[in-house]
Structures are given as C-alpha cells and as structure tokens.
Amino acid sequence: MLIAKNFTAAAVLLSCALVATSANAHFQLLYTPELLRDKGGNITLKMPFTHPAANGHVMDVAAPQAFYSVRKGRKQDLLESIKTTTWSSAENTGTSYEADVTLRGLGDHVFILEPAPYLEEEEGAYIQQITKSIVNVGSLPTDWSTDFQLKAEIVPLTKPYAIYAGSNFRAVVKSAGKPVPNAEIEIEYVNYQPDLDTNRFSDQPALVPPAPAFITQTIFADQNGIINFTLPFAGQWGFAALGVGPDTSYQGKPLSQDAVIWVQAHEVKAK
Numbered sequence: 244m245l246i247a248k249n250f251t252a253a254a255v256l257l258s259c260a261l262v263a264t265s266a267n268a269h270f271q272l273l274y275t276p277e278l279l280r281d282k283g284g285n286i287t288l289k290m291p292f293t294h295p296a297a298n299g300h301v302m303d304v305a306a307p308q309a310f311y312s313v314r315k316g317r318k319q320d321l322l323e324s325i326k327t328t329t330w331s332s333a334e335n336t337g338t339s340y341e342a343d344v345t346l347r348g349l350g351d352h353v354f355i356l357e358p359a360p361y362l363e364e365e366e367g368a369y370i371q372q373i374t375k376s377i378v379n380v381g382s383l384p385t386d387w388s389t390d391f392q393l394k395a396e397i398v399p400l401t402k403p404y405a406i407y408a409g410s411n412f413r414a415v416v417k418s419a420g421k422p423v424p425n426a427e428i429e430i431e432y433v434n435y436q437p438d439l440d441t442n443r444f445s446d447q448p449a450l451v452p453p454a455p456a457f458i459t460q461t462i463f464a465d466q467n468g469i470i471n472f473t474l475p476f477a478g479q480w481g482f483a484a485l486g487v488g489p490d491t492s493y494q495g496k497p498l499s500q501d502a503v504i505w506v507q508a509h510e511v512k513a514k
Contacts, residue, residue: 268294268296268431268459269292269293269294269302269361269370269483270293270295270429270481270483270503271372271503272289272290272292272293272374272433272481273288273289273290273356273374273375274290274291274376274479274505275287275288275289275378276437276439277378277507278377278379278505278506279404279507280346280379280381281380282381283346283347283348283349283380284345285343286343286344286345286346287343287439288342288344289330289339290325290340290341290342290356290358292304292337292339292372293332294332294431295431295432295434295435296432296452296458298333298444298446298448299332299333300332300334300337301332301334301336301338302361304337304361305361306325307356307357307359308357308358308359309355309357310322310325310354310357311354311355312344312352312354313353313355313386313389313391314348315348315386316386316389321342321344324342326342327339328442330442330443331441331444332435332444333435346378346380348380349381350379350381350383350384350385350386351377351378351379351383351385351386351387352377352379352380353376353386353389354375354376354377354378355375355391357373358371358372358374359371360498368498369493369494369496369497369499370499370501371499371501372483372501372502373393373395373396373488373501373502374503375391375396375397375504376505377399387399387402387403390417390420392420393419393502394490395417395418395484395500395502396417397416397417397504398414398417399412399504399506400413400469401506403505404507405509406474406506406507407509408476408508409474409508409511410473410474410508411473411474412471412473412474414482414504415464415468415469415470416428416469416470416484416502417468417487418489419489422467422469423487424464424467425465425466426464426485427463427484427486428462428464428472428484428485429459429461429482429483430459430460430462430472430480430481430482431458431460431480431481432450432479432480433478433479433481435447435448435449436449474508477508477509479505479506479507479508480505480507481503482504482505482506483503484503485499486499486500488501488502
C-alpha cells in the first residue's frame with residue numbers, strides 16, 4: 244500500500260512538474276467524447292485553444308471565421324450555432340467556443356473549424372489552426388478520406404475514428420490540395436479528460452509521460468507528405484502540421500497556418 248501511495252504521489256508531482264516546465268504545443272480542439280457512434284442525435288463540440296496533453300494555458304481567441312460540416316458531399320454552414328463560453332485548465336480560464344449540433348443520418352459527419360488567427364505575443368506571430376474532426380454514425384464510411392482542398396489540411400489514409408490502440412494512423416499533409424513534403428507534425432494526447440458540463444479539464448492525467456520530451460511528439464512527413472504514427476493508448480490524439488498553409492502573414496505579422504486533425508484510438512476487448 245505504501246508503494247502504491249508513493250507511486251501515485253510521484254506521478255502527480257511529475258505531472259505537475261511537466262505542466263509547469265514544458266514548452267507544449269498549441270492545439271485547437273474540436274472535441275466531442277466519441278467519434279464513433281451507433282446512432283445520431285445531438286452532440287456538443289467544444290473548441291478551446293489550449294494544451295491538452297499538459298492541462299496547460301488556455302489562449303483567449305476571437306470568434307471563429309468559419310465552421311461547417313460535410314456529409315456525403317453536402318456542406319452545412321454551422322457558424323451561427325457557435326456560442327461564446329470559457330474553458331479552464333490547471334493554469335487559467337480563457338475564452339472558448341462551443342456548438343450544439345444534430346447528427347442526422349448514417350455516415351461520416353466531417354466538422355471543419357477555421358478559427359481566427361491568434362497572436363502569440365512572445366513570438367510576435369499569429370497562429371491559425373484549420374481543424375477537422377470526423378464523427379461517424381453507424382460505422383458506415385462516407386467522407387472520411389475526402390480532400391476538401393483546405394488551405395491547410397491533413398487528409399486521412401486511415402479511418403480516424405476506427406483505430407485500434409497500438410496500431411497506426413496514416414495521413415497526407417496538404418496545402419490547397421497539394422501534398423507538403425517533409426512537413427513538421429506535432430502530436431498530443433488528450434491526457435486530461437474534458438468535462439463537458441463544467442468546461443474544464445480533469446485534475447488527474449490518464450497517463451504520466453516518462454519525461455517532458457514525451458508531452459508533444461514531433462515527426463516529419465515523407466517526401467510525399469505522408470505521415471505514419473502509432474497510437475499507443477486509447478483516447479483522442481491531435482495532429483498539427485505546422486505552417487503548411489499558403490498564408491504566411493496576418494495584420495503585418497508572420498502567420499503559421501496549421502492543419503489539425505483529431506483521431507480516436509480504441510482498446511481491443513477480448514470476449
């Protein structure tokens with residue numbers, strides 16, 4: 244029992260140290276708990292701009308520029324459904340957004356968020372993360388592999404909602420439909436369970452990284468823009484391709500126009 248208590252205490256202390264000392268990636272969330280659903284119905288999508296792997300700082304952001312869904316090739320504008328709210332982490336509470344939407348019909352419901360550029364004052368530059376999250380209803384695949392010709396986009400080569408924990412996610416990084424060779428990709432795990440009722444991350448991590456270097460994983464696409472990453476744990480993972488969009492400045496300052504996609508790995512359960 245003493246060993247277990249000491250281990251738990253050490254894990255919490257290490258987690259707190261990682262939050263305080265690591266330089267973590269910014270990630271635009273487009274979060275709902277389950278990306279693979281048996282039935283349609285109402286869901287809420289949360290949109291904080293934050294650091295999900297470390298329960299870190301929540302950035303105050305302006306209202307999104309665009310928000311829409313695509314199902315079976317049909318686009319639905321959802322910008323008017325967005326509401327201003329807040330999101331809390333271990334560090335602070337910041338401005339956030341959310342939307343209540345209804346999933347009607349089987350297939351892939353692709354949600355695309357184009358946030359307003361955010362000024363990172365320490366770097367004197369803006370960040371805009373064009374973000375996709377694909378919610379499937381009924382295990383019927385329809386639109387998940389579609390290239391939407393976004394300025395910055397990660398196009399899946401693996402169904403992003405049907406990945407075994409321990410297997411690979413593959414995708415191609417694109418800029419306006421063209422592959423981006425050798426793109427830099429940051430990857431983070433949603434390590435603190437989001438509470439949709441209170442708009443905050445949980446206090447306890449799902450896992451404790453061995454060292455700060457593990458909080459944000461970094462890989463590079465190959466010469467064809469293809470990325471390949473093994474998801475070691477069940478849950479949601481974010482992939483951010485940095486600076487791949489064609490827009491490189493905003494309001495007289497440098498702009499990193501990134502592509503983000505969220506995927507979900509699932510535990511293998513034996514009978």
